[in-house]
Amino acid sequence: MGSAELGRWLRTFADEVTDHADELTRLDSEIGDADHGSNMRRGMTAVVGKLDAAPDAAPAALLKSAGMTLVSTVGGASGPLYGTFFLRMGTSAGDRAEFDGAAFAAALRAGLEGVLTRGKAQLGDKTMVDALTPAVDALDAALADGASLKDALRAAATAAREGADATVPLVARKGRASYLGERSAGHRDPGATSTTLLLEAAAESLG
Amino acid sequence: MGSAELGRWLRTFADEVTDHADELTRLDSEIGDADHGSNMRRGMTAVVGKLDAAPDAAPAALLKSAGMTLVSTVGGASGPLYGTFFLRMGTSAGDRAEFDGAAFAAALRAGLEGVLTRGKAQLGDKTMVDALTPAVDALDAALADGASLKDALRAAATAAREGADATVPLVARKGRASYLGERSAGHRDPGATSTTLLLEAAAESLG
C-alpha cells in the first residue's frame, strides 16, 4: 500500500469519528469531561483538510502531517496521544513509498510505543492503550500465521474492539477517569472506543 | 367591641395569612416577585408577638403598634400600605375604649384613605384598593340599612372577595404587576387577596 491507501484510511477514520462523535462524547461524559467526540472530530476534520491540500505527499510526510495536525488542533489527552501515534508511524515509514504488511505492522507498533512513552499508561489502566496493544499484537500474530493483510487487519480490529469492551469493568488508573476511582468501573473508555474505530477503518480501507 | 375583639381579629388574620402564605406567594409569582405570602406572614407573626407582649393596650395603641410593626418588618409595597392602614385606624380610634359599628366603619375608612394617600392607586389599578374600597362601602351601606355589625362585616367580606375576583381581568397600573402590561391580565392580585382575608377575619371574629 502507498499514500493513496493511507489517505483513504485516514478519511475513513475521519468519517467514523464524525459518525460516532456523539457516542464518544457521551462515553466521555460518563467518566470524563464530555469532549472526546468533539475533540476527535475537530482533529480528523483538520487532517482531511491537510490531505486535500497535499494529495501526493509521500507516506512519511502524510503520516507526520496527520500527527502534527492532531497535535495542533485537538488538545486534551487525545491530541498529543493520537498525534504522537501518527508522528511515530511517519518516522518508521522512513522514505519508503510502499508498505507491505510487515512494514505497516512495524509502523503501528512504533505508534503504540509513542503512545506508551507519551502517556505512561500500562495495559489495564483503562485507556486507548487497552485497545491499541492487543490490536498490534493480533496484527503481528496473524501476519506471522501467513494471513493476508486484509484478514490480519480484520483480526486487529476485532482485537481492538475486544480490548475496548474489556475496559468496561476496569477502574481507571490514568487520565481523567482515574479521578472517579471505583466509580469509573462499569463504563467503556472513550479513547479505547475511538481507537477501535481507527483499526476498523484500517481493516475497511487497507489491504 | 374593644381591644380583646381587635386582638382576636388580628390573630385570626395572622392565622389566615399563614394558612394562605403559599397561595399568596404563588399569585405574586405570576405577576410579581413571589414574596407577598412570606412578607405578610413575617409581618403578622411579628404583630401577634406584640399582642402577646402588651395584652391590655387600648384600641388606638394596639392598632398603631400593629401598624408600626408591619412597617418595620414587612418591607416591599405591602409593608407601608398595611402599616399605614392600621396606623390610620389607630388615629381614628382616638381614646375610645369601645367601638360601635359606625366607629369601626369610620376607622376602616380612615385606613383606606391612608392606603390611597400612600400608594396613590385608584380603583381598577389592580391592587388591594380594589378589595378594600368596596368592602368599606358595603360596610357603611349595610350599617345604614340597619344591619347588625356581624351581618355588615359579612357583607364587607363578600364585597372584598368580589373586588379581588374582579382584579383578574384587569391590566395592572400600579405596583410590580404594572411592568407586565397586558400580560398582567388574567391573574388575581395578591394584595387584594390578602385584603379579602383581612375582611373575612373581621367577619369571623368581630361583632
Added chain:
Amino acid sequence: MKKLINDPADVVSEALRGIELAHPSLRVDHEHKIIYRADAPVQGKVGIVSGGGSGHEPLQGGYVGMGGLDAACAGEVFTSPVPDQMQAATKAVDSGAGVLHFVLNYTGDIMNFEMAAELAAEDGVTVETVIMNDDVAVEDSLYTAGRRGVAGGILLNKIAGAAAEEGRDLSAVAEVSRKVIGNVRSMGMALTSCTVPAAGRPTFDLPDDQMEVGIGVHGEPGRRRLPVAPAKEVAAMLVEPVLADLDFTAGDGVLAFVNGLGATPLIELYLMYGEVAAILEKAGVRVARTLVGNYFTSLDMAGASVSLLKLDDELLRLWDAPINTVAFRWGV
C-alpha cells in the same frame, strides 16, 4: 430547590455574617441589616445610602466603601428594606453634610424610603432622594408605577460616590446623580427563572425553547416571551430599544455595560459584549468605557442585561476616579 443555604429564613442574615467576616473594610449592623463602610460617617462628606431587596449580587454591600456608598440596607430577598433600616443608616452616615438616598423605582422601595425620609427629617437630617428608572422595557406613564430601576443603579453608585468623595455638597451630588439617571438606559432578558429561597421553586416556568425579554430583576416575567435565539439576535433585541430611547451618538461616547443575571457564565457575557460592540459600532456609538460581569444579579437567573450610559467629561472623570469597594476597586 438546590441552594447552599441553611434555613431559607436566615439566608440574608447569614450572608451578612459572611460578608462581615470576609471584608474588614466593612462594618455590619446585624440588627438593622445594614452594611457600612468602616470609617462612616466621613467628616464633611455627603452620605450616600442605598438599599433594596437582597438577591442582587454583589449585594448592595458590594458598592459600599471609599468612592462608593456609605451604607447599604439589605431587605429580605427581593423585598425592599423597611424604613427603620434607612432611618438608622441615614442617621449613622450623616456628618452634617446631609444624606442622599438612592432608590430604585419600585413601589415598595419608593414607599419605604419615603417613610424613612420622613423619619430622618424628624431626626434633623437633610435628605435628598434620587430615583433610578433606567429600564426601557417598561413603558413610562403618569398612570403607572413608571419604569423600573435596574443595572443602571450600579453606575450611579460609582459616579455619585466619586462626586461625594470630591467633597461636593448635597445638591451638587444629587444633581450629578440626576444627570446619570437621565443618561442611562437598560434592557434585560432571561433564559431561566430564578428561585427565591423562601418560595422554594422557580418564580416562573420557562420552556427549554423559550426566553423572556424585557425581564425585571426580581423574577418578574418579562414583557414578551420569545423563542430562544442566537446571541447575535438577543444582543440586538436588547441594544435596539435602548438606542431607540435616547440618542447615544452625541457626546463623548458611552459606557457600555453587559450585566449577568447570576447563572450566566462570563464566557457568554463576553461573547454577548462582542455582539453588543458590533451593533454599537454600526450605529455610530463610540464606546469609551466597558463593564462586563455579574454586577446586578437576580439570584440564580440565567440571562443578561445591557446598559448604556452617555458620558461627558464630568461623568468620565468621576467614573475613572479611585474607588475601593468589594465589587469595584481601582486607583487604590
Added chain:
Amino acid sequence: MKKLINDPADVVSEALRGIELAHPSLRVDHEHKIIYRADAPVQGKVGIVSGGGSGHEPLQGGYVGMGGLDAACAGEVFTSPVPDQMQAATKAVDSGAGVLHFVLNYTGDIMNFEMAAELAAEDGVTVETVIMNDDVAVEDSLYTAGRRGVAGGILLNKIAGAAAEEGRDLSAVAEVSRKVIGNVRSMGMALTSCTVPAAGRPTFDLPDDQMEVGIGVHGEPGRRRLPVAPAKEVAAMLVEPVLADLDFTAGDGVLAFVNGLGATPLIELYLMYGEVAAILEKAGVRVARTLVGNYFTSLDMAGASVSLLKLDDELLRLWDAPINTVAFRWGV
C-alpha cells in the same frame, strides 16, 4: 441547552473577541487564542504562561496583567490548549529571563505543555514548569494521574506573578510557586452539572435531592453522590478533608478561599464562607486573608469549592502586592 451563544463551535473565539474589546489592557492573538498583557514581554522579568481549557471564568485571561500572568492560552471548552499555543506564548513573553509554565495537573494539560516545552527549548527559551495539584478529593498515587489542579491555581497566579514582578529570577519564581503548591489544598462540590456547549446537554444527571462531593472542574462526576445537605454540613464536608490533609494551624494563618463554580449566587458563597470561618475558628486555624467569589468556575455549574493556603511572611507580602488584572486589582 440554553446559552447566550451563536454556533457552539465559535464560543471561545467569540468570547475572546469580547474580552479584547472590553479590556484595552489586554492583547489577544486570535489565531493562537492567547491573551497577553499589552506590554509583554516585560524587559528583565520572568515570563509566566498559563493555559487550560476554556469555561473556567474569569477565564485564564482574568489573571493576565501587571502582577499576574504574562499570557494565558485558551483551549476549547474543558480541553487543554495545544502545544503550538504555549510555544507561541512562551516565545512572545520571553524577555531573556526565561518563562515559567503553570500547568494544572490533568493528563491532557501535562502532555500538551510537555510538548510545548520541548518546542520552546528548540526556540532557545529556558522554560521551567510547575504543576498545581491541590484537589484533596483525589487520592494521590504513583500509579494514577495524581491529584487534579483546581482553584488553588488562582492563588498561584497572584503570588508567583508578584514574585516575577519583583524581578526575581526564573528559579526563584519557580521556587515560590512550588511553595504555594505545597501549601494549598482544595475540595469542591456541585449541586448541578454544567453543560458543555458542544455537547449540548448536562454532562451528568443529578436528581433534585442529590449533590456530588469531590467534584472536578470539568463536570467530571465527584467521588461521592450524597443527599443535598444544609450549608453548614456542606461546609464541613469541604473543610474537613482539607484540614486533614495538611496542618494549617501552624504558620502565620491562612488565606481562606470560597470559590463559586458559576451558577451559585454570591449570597450563597458568603453564607458558605460564614460556615467555613466558624469551622476554621473551632479548628484553631487563623484566617489572615479571605477570598470569596467566582474565581475558577465550571461553566454554569452550581456549587462551590473551599481552598486553604498556608501563609508565611513572604506569601502574605506577595498576596498583598499590587496587581492589575481583570479579576484581581489592588494597589493600582
